[in-house]
Amino acid sequence: MRLRFRSGALLCALALSAAALGATGCGRSGSPPLRGPRPGEPPRYAVDSRFSLPSSPTWRAARERGRLTIGVKEDQPGMGEMNPATGAYSGFDIEIARMLAASLGFDPRRDIRYRPIASANRETALQNGQVDYYVGTYTINEGRKKLVGFAGPYYTAGQKLLVRRGERDITGPRNLAGRKVCSAVGSTPLQRIEADYPEADAVAYDSYAICVDNLLNDQVDAVTTDDTILLGYAAKDPGKLKVVGRAFSDEPYGVGVPKSDKALARALDTALAARERNGDWKRAYDVTLGLSGVPAPEPPRIDRSLTS
Amino acid sequence: MNVLTDNFSLYGEGFLGTIRLTVYSSLLALALGVLMAAFRVAPVGALRSVGTVWVTVLRNTPLTLLFFAMLLGLPRFGVALPFELFAVLALGCYTSSFICEAVRSGINTVPVGQGEAARSLGMNFGQTLGAVVLPQAFRTVIPPIGSTLIALAKNSAIAGSFSVTELLSTYKTLNENGYSVLWSFLWIALGYLILTLAISALFHAMERRWGVAR
Amino acid sequence: MTAHRSSRTSASALYDIPGPRARARHVGYGVATALALAALVAWVLHLLVDMGQFSSVKWRPFLYEGIQELLLRGLGNTLKAFALAAVLSLALGAVLAAGRLSEHAPVRWVSTLLVEFFRAMPVLVMIFFIFVALEVQPLPALVAGLTLYNGSVLAEVFRTGVTSVDRGQREAAYALGLRKTQVMVHVLVPQAVRAMLPTIISQLVVALKDTSLGFLITYQEFLHAGRLIAVNMDYTMPFIPVVIVVSAIYIGMCMLLSWFATWVARRERRSVKTEAVAVAPPEAGSTMPGAPGVR
Numbered sequence: 001m002r003l004r005f006r007s008g009a010l011l012c013a014l015a016l017s018a019a020a021l022g023a024t025g026c027g028r029s030g031s032p033p034l035r036g037p038r039p040g041e042p043p044r045y046a047v048d049s050r051f052s053l054p055s056s057p058t059w060r061a062a063r064e065r066g067r068l069t070i071g072v073k074e075d076q077p078g079m080g081e082m083n084p085a086t087g088a089y090s091g092f093d094i095e096i097a098r099m100l101a102a103s104l105g106f107d108p109r110r111d112i113r114y115r116p117i118a119s120a121n122r123e124t125a126l127q128n129g130q131v132d133y134y135v136g137t138y139t140i141n142e143g144r145k146k147l148v149g150f151a152g153p154y155y156t157a158g159q160k161l162l163v164r165r166g167e168r169d170i171t172g173p174r175n176l177a178g179r180k181v182c183s184a185v186g187s188t189p190l191q192r193i194e195a196d197y198p199e200a201d202a203v204a205y206d207s208y209a210i211c212v213d214n215l216l217n218d219q220v221d222a223v224t225t226d227d228t229i230l231l232g233y234a235a236k237d238p239g240k241l242k243v244v245g246r247a248f249s250d251e252p253y254g255v256g257v258p259k260s261d262k263a264l265a266r267a268l269d270t271a272l273a274a275r276e277r278n279g280d281w282k283r284a285y286d287v288t289l290g291l292s293g294v295p296a297p298e299p300p301r302i303d304r305s306l307t308s
Numbered sequence: 309m310n311v312l313t314d315n316f317s318l319y320g321e322g323f324l325g326t327i328r329l330t331v332y333s334s335l336l337a338l339a340l341g342v343l344m345a346a347f348r349v350a351p352v353g354a355l356r357s358v359g360t361v362w363v364t365v366l367r368n369t370p371l372t373l374l375f376f377a378m379l380l381g382l383p384r385f386g387v388a389l390p391f392e393l394f395a396v397l398a399l400g401c402y403t404s405s406f407i408c409e410a411v412r413s414g415i416n417t418v419p420v421g422q423g424e425a426a427r428s429l430g431m432n433f434g435q436t437l438g439a440v441v442l443p444q445a446f447r448t449v450i451p452p453i454g455s456t457l458i459a460l461a462k463n464s465a466i467a468g469s470f471s472v473t474e475l476l477s478t479y480k481t482l483n484e485n486g487y488s489v490l491w492s493f494l495w496i497a498l499g500y501l502i503l504t505l506a507i508s509a510l511f512h513a514m515e516r517r518w519g520v521a522r
Numbered sequence: 523m524t525a526h527r528s529s530r531t532s533a534s535a536l537y538d539i540p541g542p543r544a545r546a547r548h549v550g551y552g553v554a555t556a557l558a559l560a561a562l563v564a565w566v567l568h569l570l571v572d573m574g575q576f577s578s579v580k581w582r583p584f585l586y587e588g589i590q591e592l593l594l595r596g597l598g599n600t601l602k603a604f605a606l607a608a609v610l611s612l613a614l615g616a617v618l619a620a621g622r623l624s625e626h627a628p629v630r631w632v633s634t635l636l637v638e639f640f641r642a643m644p645v646l647v648m649i650f651f652i653f654v655a656l657e658v659q660p661l662p663a664l665v666a667g668l669t670l671y672n673g674s675v676l677a678e679v680f681r682t683g684v685t686s687v688d689r690g691q692r693e694a695a696y697a698l699g700l701r702k703t704q705v706m707v708h709v710l711v712p713q714a715v716r717a718m719l720p721t722i723i724s725q726l727v728v729a730l731k732d733t734s735l736g737f738l739i740t741y742q743e744f745l746h747a748g749r750l751i752a753v754n755m756d757y758t759m760p761f762i763p764v765v766i767v768v769s770a771i772y773i774g775m776c777m778l779l780s781w782f783a784t785w786v787a788r789r790e791r792r793s794v795k796t797e798a799v800a801v802a803p804p805e806a807g808s809t810m811p812g813a814p815g816v817r
Contacts, residue, residue, distance in 0.1 A: 364777065368777045370731040377769060381761060463644070466646055479650065490655055496647060497643060497647060
């Protein structure tokens with residue numbers, strides 16, 4: 001009993017001192033140094049301030065609120081990432097979210113609230129109105145189409161492999177025999193590797209970050225998932241990591257919207273097409289995923305059948 | 309209504325997953341819990357401290373944190389286990405602290421004379437505990453261990469959020485297949501009720517058979 | 523106090539007071555245990571140091587104000603959910619306990635049904651049900667789930683407390699001409715609450731621990747903040763440092779509350795005012811789902 005008292009008091013002191021440390025603000029300001037090449041200035045998107053979409057309940061509610069709530073990823077470098085120290089969001093998905101917001105008449109610098117939503121809760125977030133639309137490596141597929149609406153696609157990702165820069169032997173999924181390849185547990189890329197390339201030694205962890213960390217520590221030989229996610233990691237450390245191989249799947253990324261709000265999905269499609277035409281789409285790519293050294297592909301054709 | 313009939317195999321798989329988690333974690337928790345309880349009443353001070361620290365830390369650790377630490381921490385050591393095994397480890401270790409306390413208070417209910425008689429027959433600590441005190445303590449700890457294992461069965465739902473196949477996580481697939489959420493949750497709830505009531509019934513039977521009249 | 527003493531006696535019932543040779547042997551075992559533990563700890567530390575988990579670059583993020591604020595915000599959200607859940611659970615527990623003690627049979631049946639159902643359901647199933655099926659935002663979903671579960675468990679605690687107040691107390695109060703409600707409010711509840719306080723606090727520890735379930739429904743609580751730092755590649759993905767810091771604070775908070783419960787229990791046992799109520803230890807319940815303090 002006395003031991004319990006002592007250890008309790010000790011930990012209490014620890015917790016309190018940790019809290020005091022924060023409360024008194026004796027920390028350094030700013031953000032810890034970032035890795036990888038400096039991104040350029042993100043493009044400024046012209047705000048269509050006369051835009052109006054009364055037929056969309058989501059848009060009307062956002063207009064009344066004065067801002068959009070956009071669901072994003074917060075832990076996917078290059079696509080949707082929040083800097084934990086400053087709270088600033090960056091990445092290709094974030095740029096797409098911002099350019100679409102500008103087209104809907106909201107100033108991307110002032111009128112957006114980002115809300116991080118993990119993959120498992122995306123449908124729920126759109127259904128219970130936590131977010132107005134969702135941009136975050138969201139593959140359009142049949143199962144999801146039953147629950148939510150989609151605009152886009154705005155990018156076609158494909159499954160590839162991330163390896164160490166010095167790796168010579170792995171150039172595609174065919175020469176993975178006996179090598180350890182890592183992916184997120186329960187993910188489609190993992191299932192595809194296990195089913196189509198059974199001679200590879202598949203390893204599953206909770207998140208891609210753990211996979212990449214283990215790749216850098218030589219505990220696995222490759223990480224596999226959508227090339228966008230891999231490019232994001234490669235852009236953080238181009239001296240040590242590279243993305244290899246041809247895509248062995250097709251993942252059309254869409255903007256998730258509430259299922260009933262077809263008007264919003266159609267407006268987003270129109271906005272996306274305009275942004276692709278005026279070069280904003282490519283500029284957004286260049287300051288985010290382009291940092292990995294892979295040039296911008298052609299944007300995919302917008303699938304109007306999704307909104308009809 | 310036909311959520312259940314259409315997806316019987318999915319539910320069955322989830323239900324079996326929950327049962328598997330519960331059974332394996334229970335075995336681990338019982339083994340570890342009894343071992344730690346033995347440590348906590350041992351004559352060696354160092355062993356007592358090990359038991360105390362084990363119980364104090366694990367009882368005050370949120371189970372989600374334990375899952376979080378195992379899934380984030382163990383891969384750093386190059387440990388790549390199936391997630392079901394991670395879940396069994398987390399659930400088993402967590403529950404073992406409650407089992408330990410139940411067994412320890414059970415040991416306290418065994419009359420002192422029993423231990424003294426055993427020792428006067430020349431038994432050492434291990435024999436006294438294993439052959440005389442624990443079998444008697446077992447009779448009084450049936451109800452608290454039952455409650456603890458019911459809690460374990462309910463806690464196994466957390467594993468579903470860490471990519472383990474179990475009952476609660478079936479709602480996601482059903483949702484994607486377009487079934488009504490209300491009905492799928494109703495059947496999930498029923499599954500858990502069946503499981504907890506079954507454990508409850510099992511321990512009631514055990515108590516009627518071996519329990520001590522209060 | 524009592525528990526301590528009784529564990530002593532039972533421990534000594536298991537072995538004789540050691541003589542000089544037994545004592546030497548015990549010291550030997552103790553040293554062996556300590557050495558084995560030290561070896562284990564040293565091995566783990568060696569592995570961690572080897573992987574560079576204690577290099578300054580892995581710990582540097584914690585020095586930044588922004589990171590500290592992120593963690594504190596997460597901790598604040600955890601405590602906010604806990605405070606809301608605690609207050610609402612106590613209220614719900616009181617209402618349900620009153621319902622179960624009611625003289626009107628239908629009220630009693632309904633409260634019993636609710637209490638038994640919510641105690642038998644995994645709290646996570648309720649949280650997910652409220653979050654997914656009722657389409658509620660994360661914080662209210664978490665608080666509602668915790669309230670339903672802990673409220674039902676507390677209802678049983680309150681009811682046990684009230685029914686275990688010595689019968690003479692109630693009879694004396696009625697004899698003085700007090701009415702039903704007055705007997706309850708002025709005589710039974712104060713004594714019951716005093717006696718059940720340790721169990722109530724233990725149940726609040728359960729609620730505090732369960733706020734971490736918010737992590738699973740994207741509520742931005744403490745674990746969420748920790749995970750964000752842990753998976754960040756700019757900070758060289760400091761998994762182990764984050765696990766160490768987050769666990770120390772979380773376990774510390776829960777221990778503090780648990781320790782408070784034992785402290786209250788010890789004080790109560792010394793107090794004459796609670797002698798009228800025999801407090802059953804939380805473990806010795808029947809085999810029903812949802813015994814207090816166990817989760």
